[in-house]
Amino acid sequence: QVQLQESGGGLVQAGGSLRLSCAVSGLTFSNYVMSWFRQAPGKEREFVAVVTAGGTSNFADSVKGRFTISRDHAKRTVYLQMNTLKPEDTAVYYCAAGYVGDVGSGYDTGSRYNNWGQGTQVTVSS
Numbered sequence: 001q002v003q004l005q006e007s008g009g010g011l012v013q014a015g016g017s018l019r020l021s022c023a024v025s026g027l028t029f030s031n032y033v034m035s036w037f038r039q040a041p042g043k044e045r046e047f048v049a050v051v052t053a054g055g056t057s058n059f060a061d062s063v064k065g066r067f068t069i070s071r072d073h074a075k076r077t078v079y080l081q082m083n084t085l086k087p088e089d090t091a092v093y094y095c096a097a098g099y100v101g102d103v104g105s106g107y108d109t110g111s112r113y114n115n116w117g118q119g120t121q122v123t124v125s126s
Contacts, residue, residue, distance in 0.1 A: 002026035002115045004095045009120030012085055016124070020080040022095030022117055029053075033103040034071055034078040037110055038091035038122075047108035048093070049080060053100065058107065063089075085124045092119040 008020040020036070035050040049069040051057045057069050068081045078095060098113035106112045 002097070004097060004115055004117035006093065006095050006117040006120040009093060009122045011123045011125065014085060014087055014124055014126050016085050017081070017083045018085065018122060020082070020093055020095075020120060020122075022078040022080075024076045024078070024095075024097060027097060027115065029071075029073060029076045031100055032097040032115075033100055033107060033113075034069075035096045035098070035107060035113065036069065036078075036080045036093055037096055038089075038093045039119075040088075040091040043091075045094070045110055047110070050107040051078065060108070082122070085122075087124045087126045090122060090124050092121050094119045 003025045005023045012018055030053045033052055036048040037045050038048050039045040047060050049059045051069045051071050066084045071078045095117040096113035097115040103112045
């Protein structure tokens, strides 16, 4: 059974930092592209960041320069370090795992991923 368990969300003031973690079990970690998406109230889910098995990363324009993504293969965990947080970063953040052959170049498309965590709330106060 595949499980993706996010942690690390919370309430932070604007300008602060948080680190989200996503612990993965039940799949061959090295075969999967790992991403973070987020969904704010009343808005569509949006791509945030991706990291390939080889460590290549990419980010949404809205978070470039502020967020970093990494993965630890030994711990089967993906991290999202979020710095200089803004109120507009407030959302539920979801970890997603997609088989490398399914994701392809569509890493920013949620439908390419078939494994999702339950989400963790991030709230940034102004």
